[in-house]
Amino acid sequence: MTHPLTVIGLMSGTSLDGVDAAVVRTDGERVFAHGPSFELPYPSELRQRTRDLLDRASELDAHDPELLSVERALTLHHVEAVQTLRTRAEMPIDLLGFHGQTIFHAPAQHRTRQIGDAALLSRETGLAVVHDFRSADVAAGGEGAPLAPWYHAALLHDAPRPVAVLNIGGVANVTFIDRDDIISACDTGPGNALLDDWAFRHTGHACDVDGSLARTGRVDRDILERLLAHPYFQRPAPKSLDRLSFAMALDAVRNLNPEDGAATLAAFTVQAIARTPLPHRPEAWFVCGGGRHNPMLMEGLRHTLQASVEPVEALGWNGDALEAECFGYLAVRALRRLPLSSPLITGAPSSISGGRLTCSGLHPIPHWLGDFER
Secondary structure (H helix, E strand, O other), rough: OOOOOEEEEEEEEEOOEEEEEEEEEOOOOEEEEEEEEEEOOOOOHHHHHHHHHHHOHHHHOOOOHHHHHHHHHHHHHHHHHHHHHHHHHOOOOEEEEEEEEEEEEEEHOOOOEEEOOOHHHHHHHOEEEEEEEEEHHHHHHOOOOOOOHHHHHHHHHOOOEEEEEEEEOOEEEEEEOOOOOOEEEEEEEEEOHHHHHHHHHHHHOOOOHHHHHHOOOOOOOOHHHHHHHOOOHHHOOOOOOOOOOOOOOHHHHHOOOOOHHHHHHHHHHHHHHOOOOOOOOOOEEEOHHHHHHOOHHHHHHHHOOOOOOHHHHOOOOOOOOHHHHHHHHHHHHHHHOOOOOOOOOOOOOOOOOOOOEEOOOOOOOOHHHHOOOO
């Protein structure tokens, strides 16, 4: 049996709010312990520079000076998060699981792009790094997302079925586990990204704090129905999205006042989740990601889904660390060549692994790597 490793997982999601880092001890199948976690927000300038890349990411050359500059800044931000968490963890760390920052995702074109310099991260921290988790799946014809269902299933071994874990980040996605323990998943539609961009435009805040903007507005039902007529909602699962897949929604609400625009965009997120093509109706929904902190989204989900909807803290999980822990867990799965995708999760033709290992400048190479198939 492969012995467990103590891993720092790193996640910087489509909300573009910063780096989440978390310690998890795992063998890639079971989770033996959860360590401390840490969030390092992006400085406003770096967040804006990263957001600006998204609008031209599909055409960016790999040697674009601004891309390389932002990538280096993002990587060094991850280095800072790792070093801070190592101090707090007070335990040896074996490995880093590095997701990177997604700037473009178009699986229909067999393209997905996460920026972040794994070699620089490895050199600066002195740790082996597993990265590039999505490319193999996309190259094989999968959606490349979501990847968290494997981790959710590992943690949900005792939960009643059928059950759903809903992650509301910049894009929202759901993990569904049926009574027979079969896992299926997909992106549901917009998460926080539209509401965040709208709130920043009208308030200067990076999000709709406490749902206060949406709470005082009225949903424009005509606009909402037009948004829900998007072809994405007719597609079967699995399916996935880019952060800007529904950018047209911001144009659709442009003539609304700030409050009504926020209310309409929040309702769009909720209704998109409600229309997700799941095999059966979940008995319970557990919500992670920044969206669980928005009372308007949570209230809307409870009203619309007509089911138990609770933050993942109800399960004893740390919702702020969950995705970072996930990529620590997936890093060990990648080392063991265990599946990172499957036909019902990402739409890949078979269960395949992925990820790449970087040990840039490490001397000696960690002895435990000999325990894993390389």
